């Protein structure tokens with residue numbers, strides 16, 4: 001499929017050196033700061049599914065450009081819509097589908113990650129930021145509130161008071177504060193962000209793919225369940241890895257003091 005609003009870089013080969021098992025997806029509506037139109041979101045989900053179905057791809061990096069990861073849902077597309085329009089067009093269907101991707105997705109954020117852009121970054125498995133990144137849920141400034149998980153995910157990520165302030169004021173948070181608040185995992189100079197995110201993706205991509213999937217599932221469970229149920233879920237996924245050839249290989253390789261060779265089985 002050819003995409004109009006995103007670019008899939010796979011194999012990802014900057015300077016002719018391929019990053020093995022890593023796909024980079026770039027949001028590509030620069031004139032409107034990567035505003036997340038319905039078409040863009042459909043293409044993104046389609047592309048993520050393609051990556052998810054490709055056994056050669058182990059990790060995905062989602063990024064934008066220097067100025068914006070994404071400045072939110074497309075306000076021009078949304079401005080005159082009615083509740084019924086939004087129900088019929090299933091406005092957030094793509095967002096629900098995003099949650100079904102089994103491989104790790106790293107959001108690499110330079111510039112603005114606002115509204116739906118911040119929500120999209122938070123829908124990924126982890127966020128890394130360039131030092132000029134700005135996060136925010138400014139929907140309150142245009143007469144509405146976050147609709148793609150901002151009130152829930154931001155609150156879980158940075159705590160009630162900080163999330164409440166950002167959502168009620170529409171004020172942005174800079175990269176350093178996002179790091180201190182736990183919204184992002186690491187901050188890099190903006191110009192090296194993508195390369196650093198790809199390095200992180202490569203590290204994840206060398207691990208046993210089945211264990212990676214099960215670990216991602218288990219961490220995400222922490223947002224949806226009680227501690228007891230989450231621990232039970234984790235334990236079952238832990239036991240499950242012992243039915244994989246990769247667990248046998250990983251532990252054998254450790255004992256034999258050599259690198260493991262994983263087959264994803």
Ligand code: CAA
Pocket residue numbers: 031032033035036071072073074075076112114115116117119138139142145146147148150
């Ligand atoms: N939707 C549509 N177009 C957008 C957009 C958006 N979310 N954000 C920016 N644009 C467009 C602007 O209209 C402008 O287009 P023109 O050149 O045709 O005028 C272009 O992108 C560049 O933007 P600015 O000139 O405004 O750039 P700036 O550097 O002066 O300001 C900004 C940058 C502070 C991010 C500002 O663009 C802005 O406030 N954008 C809107 C942010 C926002 O409110 N996001 C929430 C959207 S609602 C939502 O996301 C709901 C949800 O939960 C799913």
